[in-house]
Amino acid sequence: MKEEKELVRDSENFDHFEKSKKEVSNFLIYRNDFRDHSLLLGKKGFKFVSGYFNRNNSRHVLVSAKEAKDIDRLTGMNYKLLISIEPVNNLISINEFFEAVHNKLEKGALFILRFRPQENIERKILTSYPFPINKLIYLRYFIFRRVFPKLSFTRGLYFYLTKGMNRSIRQLEMIGRLYAGGYELVNEYFVNGYIYLVARKNSTSHYHKFASYGLLFKMKRIGKGGKEIFVYKIRTMVPFSEYLQEEFLKKNKLDKGGKICNDIRITPIGKILRKFWIDEIPNFVNLIKGEMKLVGVRPISRQYLSLYDKELQYLRKQVTPGIIPPFYADLPETLDEIQASEKRYIKSYLKSPLKTDLRYLYLSIKNIVSKRLTSK
Numbered sequence: 116m117k118e119e120k121e122l123v124r125d126s127e128n129f130d131h132f133e134k135s136k137k138e139v140s141n142f143l144i145y146r147n148d149f150r151d152h153s154l155l156l157g158k159k160g161f162k163f164v165s166g167y168f169n170r171n172n173s174r175h176v177l178v179s180a181k182e183a184k185d186i187d188r189l190t191g192m193n194y195k196l197l198i199s200i201e202p203v204n205n206l207i208s209i210n211e212f213f214e215a216v217h218n219k220l221e222k223g224a225l226f227i228l229r230f231r232p233q234e235n236i237e238r239k240i241l242t243s244y245p246f247p248i249n250k251l252i253y254l255r256y257f258i259f260r261r262v263f264p265k266l267s268f269t270r271g272l273y274f275y276l277t278k279g280m281n282r283s284i285r286q287l288e289m290i291g292r293l294y295a296g297g298y299e300l301v302n303e304y305f306v307n308g309y310i311y312l313v314a315r316k317n318s319t320s321h322y323h324k325f326a327s328y329g330l331l332f333k334m335k336r337i338g339k340g341g342k343e344i345f346v347y348k349i350r351t352m353v354p355f356s357e358y359l360q361e362e363f364l365k366k367n368k369l370d371k372g373g374k375i376c377n378d379i380r381i382t383p384i385g386k387i388l389r390k391f392w393i394d395e396i397p398n399f400v401n402l403i404k405g406e407m408k409l410v411g412v413r414p415i416s417r418q419y420l421s422l423y424d425k426e427l428q429y430l431r432k433q434v435t436p437g438i439i440p441p442f443y444a445d446l447p448e449t450l451d452e453i454q455a456s457e458k459r460y461i462k463s464y465l466k467s468p469l470k471t472d473l474r475y476l477y478l479s480i481k482n483i484v485s486k487r488l489t490s491k
Contacts (some may be wrong), residue, residue: 139158156200156443157216159306164198166229168456182207183215193221202309203230204282207470213296213320220316227297232272233283249471256283265329265354286310293479294362296320315365321358329384331397332357336414338434344406346414347397351385354380361418364474389490398438411464412457427454432462443488444478 133388152160169175175196180186186197196218206212217224240256241249260283263273279409289312290300305311314456333345334357336465367377388394401407407414414436420428441460447453464471 117256152474156229158307160311163304163306163311164200164227167196168198169196169226172390180212181205183211186212186215186219189219192219193224194219195221196226196227197224198227200229204284205280206282207279209282209284210296211291211294213298217297217316217320222316224316225301225316225430227311228314229311230284230289231308232286232310233284234291235308236283248256262347265331283415285353287353287359288355292354294358295355311399334435335416336419337417337431338406338414339432341432343417344401344414348390349394349397351382351388351394352380353382356380360416364418364422379395392490393491395438402438405434408435408472409439410441410476411435412460413440413442414438422450423454427458430458434464439476439479441475441479443482444475448487 174194177198179201181201263269293314297318297320299317301315330350330395332349332350336344336346338344421440441456445456447456
């Protein structure tokens with residue numbers, strides 16, 4: 116991507132930058148002296164960042180900060196580029212930080228960040244020690260760095276002990292956080308153990324309403340009457356990966372059964388949970404609330420619903436979604452077959468609700484047991 120050429124003079128902003136450098140602890144804004152950064156980022160990392168940064172443009176800013184309140188101290192709005200060199204692994208609150216940056220950028224502006232991905236740390240642990248010591252060290256790392264932050268009764272202890280430093284973050288989780296924050300990914304670069312992401316501001320953020328991180332989470336889905344509901348599930352994908360569904364639908368083909376082909380968002384443990392249907396257990400919360408029933412069409416996202424034809428979109432509004440969809444009775448493979456299956460179920464259900472649900476429940480259980488089907 117070409118670097119910005121537009122020059123915007125703002126002496127008031129420059130004065131504030133110099134004051135910030137002296138007055139705010141752990142918060143540095145650099146204007147022209149990049150020697151420290153070339154040492155910190157390394158030659159290749161510094162070269163990559165320099166390809167975007169124009170030091171003569173006052174609407175380009177390069178900062179070292181750990182908290183959202185530091186970004187809030189920046190004078191003015193509508194920056195065209197903000198580069199954060201502090202690894203995201205060390206930020207006090209990642210979502211709040213991204214949102215603070217979002218508020219300072221004009222639409223279409225760029226945000227560049229860097230972080231150390233969890234995958235590299237795991238690989239280093241597993242290759243640096245002999246078996247079974249490597250597995251034990253990895254288990255300790257996984258429980259403390261991945262499980263503790265997600266559970267409500269251990270999260271406080273985790274952040275008390277770590278002060279938020281050296282957070283364990285998967286690459287897809289980081290990208291998902293960006294999309295949830297109103298950004299889209301435009302470039303990525305790996306060097307010296309760090310991944311640099313270049314994101315463009317393109318919409319409003321959704322952190323406070325819908326963002327999720329924990330083991331138990333809720334997905335925004337379409338229910339009866341076209342009403343949006345939150346469907347509860349046990350997480351089987353990388354955190355924040357639900358915000359990447361639209362991008363995956365655009366770039367990946369649909370596999371048999373209408374699911375995204377080779378969906379890398381699903382974690383190894385998630386595959387086990389799906390195999391034994393454990394991830395579906397929280398759906399019974401929706402059952403109790405009357406938002407779902409035992410048998411019915413699968414509650415899907417608005418993006419996925421847009422793939423269906425108009426007739427099925429209309430029919431779906433007439434019925435309550437279910438935990439066990441007609442998919443397991445008919446076993447369709449293509450999207451067209453799935454639509455035909457759901458149309459048959461809905462039309463039959465509207466004529467004879469109880470008889471239809473009992474028949475589909477029997478066929479579904481029969482197929483699940485005989486064919487060893489897993490949760491999709």
